[in-house]
Structures are given as structure tokens and as C-alpha cells.
Amino acid sequence: MRIRRIRIVATAALAAVALTLGACAEDTGGGTDTGDTGNAAGTIKEGLKVTFLPKQVNNPYFDTSDNKGGKPAVEEFKGQYAQTGPSEASPSAQVSYINTLSQQGTDVIIIAANDQDAVCGSLMEAKTAGAKIVTYDSDTKPECRDAFVNQATSEGIAQAQIKLISDAVGPEGGEIAILSATANATNQNAWIELMKTELAKPEYSKLTLVATVYGDDQDEKSFQEAQGLLSKYPNLKGIISPTTVGIAAAARYLSGSSYKGKVQLTGLGTPNQLREYVKDGTVKAFALWNPADLGYLAAYTGAALASGIITGKEGETFTAGKLGEYTVGANGEVLLGDPFEFNASNIDEFNF
């Protein structure tokens, strides 16, 4: 973690410029709201109180996004970082923490909402108290926050997975299959449709999608479905599993079978689940967003809001330290970027 922070500081040239400028400003935080006066120079105020409110504490994913992404960012712009939240992922418990934050005069609340509606009332009260609200990971209704930092678009997710399976299978191509979650999961189906669109492109003409099966996000069912795919399609070259449960189950099956290394596997997973399978060669690479970058961008988005650099309107731009320049999209959305690729060379940097 320390090494990481040093690296981040070293690469934060843009932020350094912003900081020197910011140091001249007379502000020391404390919850003022100059958001409406505008701040064309794009300098982030010092001393901003930025608090992350994840779905729950003690969750490795959010510890990565907050402590390894958000915290270094807040330190870069000389703010006060904190992470707080309930120990269980319930909306009502989160509301209690929002209320606490609005009483504490927090400048920026960065929240992963447990319920897009239930936290709204208290977020509105916090806004009235002068806080800027940024959602990350899970959005609320748009009117309840100032900006949403979106980890990835459906298009980005679909493109990344097709590219990964194509790279893993190699130039000869061949038959591939998808191991999904449940048959009526909205996001899964959206990704599958977009993957089919992607497969229709000429560069992927050698890949043929032969089956889509559903493991219902249950470990055992996913395991059996992976097994079934290989007995039914002996020429299968690769499996895409865009669900963390599915990819882990399929990896476990492949790794213990004779297909290990011959049938490629990729999809959306987490490093802790797949570390051993990346190291034993079952999985060459898989995708997800980088939660640390997500937290980092969310912190800068909140700071930009609280400093009046942006107000959450479409087309506004701001600089997010080492990640560079971002533009606010429709409905106050800020898109992190393409999914992040995890492979043998970087997987040990992550713990979630």
C-alpha cells in the first residue's frame, strides 16, 4: 500500500499544479459552499472533509476503493479523508450514517447506496446542510446526488470480454460459450446482447458462440453447467462468464480437469477469487473495474463539486489527478473508463 501511494504521488503531476494554486487560496474547508459561484481556474480547495460511505464496512471491495483509491486522492488535494458506515448492508443503517455526516458538516459524501430510494430523504437533508453528494458503485435516484461515478458501461464490459476471449483463444478462433447468471438478469442479458453485436464484427469472425447456459449465480449449478458445456461441445475453445460466481466455479472445474489451459476462460471476476487460477494457468486474464481507481475518481469528483469546478451538469470537465481529465455526462454521470484487465503480472497488487 505504501509503495502504491508513493507511485500515485509521483504520477500526480497535474494534481501538484492544482495544489500549488490551491495553497494560495484562503479557504480551509469547514463546509462552505461556493459551488454556485463557479471556479474556472479549476483549483481544488484545501481542507475539504471527504467521507466515504460504502454499502458496509469490513468489505474488501470497498476497503480497496476507499482506502487505496479515495484516501490517496484526498491526501493529494490536502483534504480530510474518512470512511464510515454500517457493519451490515442495510438502507436504514446507512441513513443513520448520512444523518451523522450531515451533522458533522462533511463537505463531500461519497456513497454506494444500499437502496436507490431509501437513502434519498437523508441525502437531501445533507445537501441542504451544504454537503456535495457523489454516488459510486451503486447510484441513487439522480435528483438525490450531484454526480454518479459509473464504473463501466455495458458496451465497455461486453467489448472487453470479447477481446479477452479472442486474445486467449488465439488467431485460429473456434467455438465459445457463455456461462451467465440467471436467465432473466437484466444486466447479464444486456451484456450478452452487446457481446453478440461485438462478435458480429469482422475481427472476431473466427469466433462462434455455440451456447449460453445459466448457473443461476449458484456455485454448484455453475460448476455443473461448465462441466456440461465441455461434454456437449468437445471442440469448445473458450468460456466467457460475466458473473463472479460463474467464473470462479468454471475456473475450479477447468483447473481440476484435463481441459486446463486448453479451454480458455475469462469474464468478470475478482482477484481474490481467481488468484490461484491465474497463477496455475487456467485463466490468462479477466476483467473488472479497478475499485481503487473508482474511489480515486469519486474523491476527485466530490472535490471538484465542492470547489465549484463542476456542478454536475453535462459537458463540464475536471481533472482527476493521475487519471487525467473527465467530462460529466448525461444525468451527472462520470464514467471511469474501460474495464480493467487483471492478469498474472498485476493480480498481486489487489486484495478484494
Add this chain to the structure above:
Amino acid sequence: MATDTLVKPARTGSAGPPGWRRLLGSWDAILILALLLVVLVATATIEGVGSPRFYRFVVLEAIPIALIALPMTLVIITGEIDLSVASTVGLTCSVLGQLWYLGVTSLPVLIVLSLLLGAVLGAVNGVFITVFGLPSLAVTIGTLALYRGLAYVVLGDRAIADYPPAWTQNAVAPIPGTVIPWFVLVLAALAVVFGVVLYLTPIGRSLYAIGNNAEASTFAGISVLRTKFWLFVATGAMAALAGVFWTFRFASARADNATGLELAVVAAVLLGGVSIFGGRGGLVGVLAAVALLGVLRNALQLADVPANALTIVTGTLLILSVVGPNLVRMARERLRRRRPVTTPLERTSS
């Protein structure tokens, strides 16, 4: 004849000075002092505690717990328990949300239907416990799962959230001129009703008798089963009222609403000095305990105490709540035994 000694804890009003003196050493008094102490210390040391907004948030959080704690106090005094209350809240929220979704747009109708539903759910508990003679612990663990399951049948993973803004704003609207939510007045009125029943009516006295010795109470002419049945109905209806408040406060009806709330309620009731074995305790202590837990939680949260440490604090308080009243009682009894027989306290109280 036997009832007079059985109902001792409830009868503080009968004698003047001894009753008052007994109150000073009572668990109720300790709780109220603890509450005042926590408020004073926290206001002095933690920024934000003591402001009107602080109390607004504490009250908003405490309302559902207190609403259910009122009937739960009576239930536990009779030696029973109802663990299905949070699931009753969840099922009420779900049905309320679904009815709105299906086009029932009259708020009074929605509220009345919700309360009826709660009463029916409570009656189901009551029937199993009084007609079939099953232990309430087992029955309500069963309905805890059953009612939550039904909530998922009604709503699945949907959330119904598109209520008229006036409804959701009114649920948390303050009393004019303050920031304290008006709904606390509903709670206060209901607390008075439950207080009158418990302290000033024969029914109330009979609850202590039932908790101390159900068999003897039956012989003394108390209709134990009927009393218990209606207590469970009342608990269901109050949980449903909490569900209505919950739905509009959070503007969101979901099947998992209020999961785990039963533990917060039982914790407050036990910390309030109600004996889990029945026969002992009262509403004053319970309401003080709800306030104490609420203030403590919010104050510690403002002091940036992490969630993990908060649960440890609540857990310790709970253990204290079970051990504490017993220690106080034992200490008092020992004191009394040591004193000469001529003490005025001794003379009137025994």
C-alpha cells in the same frame, strides 16, 4: 388474594415516601440517570450532540423501535416473546407498497388495511400460542421466517418507491416551530394508552400476575389465554403501524425492510428492566432504554466510533441489562435483610 404480592413492582403509587424512595434505587431511576449523564457528557464533549437536529435524527430512528417496544413490554411481562415483529413490519411494508402499486391511492385506506393486516398476523401468532399452547419463542421464530418469506412473495426483489412526495415528506415533517418529527406525538399518545393499561387497569395488574405465575392467575380468575391472544394482536398492529411509518419515512417498500429490528426492540425492552422470565418491569424503563440506546448510538457515531466498536458497546449494554436489574435487586434485598425490622421502608413495603 395472592395477586397483591405478585404485582409488587407495579404498585409504586400506593404509598407516598417509601414508593418514592424505592424508585430512587430502582432500575428505572438508574436508566434515567444514565440517560441524563450520557446526554450531558456527550453534549459537552462531542460536537453536534445536543443540537436540535441531533434530537430530530435520534427521534426518527427511535420511533419504529419504540412503537413496537410498547406492546412488546407487555408481552414480555407476561412471560412470552414476539420475535416476528420485524418480519411483520417487512410484510406490511410490502403489502402496503403492492396495494399502492395496484392502484389503491387513498392514504387512510392504505393505513387501515395495513393495521388490519398487522392485527391478523399478530392473531395468527396468538392462535398458535393460546389455542395450540405452543411456546411463543418457537411460534414467532417460525412466523419470523414465514412473514419475511411472504414479503418476498409479495414484492420479490422489487422496491415500490413512487409515493406522492407529500406523504413521504409528511411522515418526517417536524412539529411547527421545531425540528422534532410530529410522529413522536403519535408515539407519545400511544405510550400514554399503553401506560394507562399497564399501570391503572386490572388488565395491567393481571399481566404481572400472569408473568409471575400463569397457573395461579388462572385460578385467581384471570383469563390468561384471552389476555395473551389480544397482546399478540396488539403487537402485530403496532408493528404494522411501524411498517407504515417505515415505508413513508424511507419512501421505499422492500421485502427486506426492517430486517433485524426485532433484536433492537427486544434489546431495548430488556435493557429497560423487563425480566425475560416475565412478571417484572415497566414502560418507563423501556422508553428510557430506547432513548438511551438511540442517543448513545448517534453520539458515538458522531464521535467517529467505527461500526464494529458500536456493536460491542450495544452488546455490552445488553449483557448489563440482563445482569444489572438482578444485581440491583439482590443488593436491595441484602440491604433490607441487614436493616433492623423497624425501618419505615421495611414496615410499609412488606
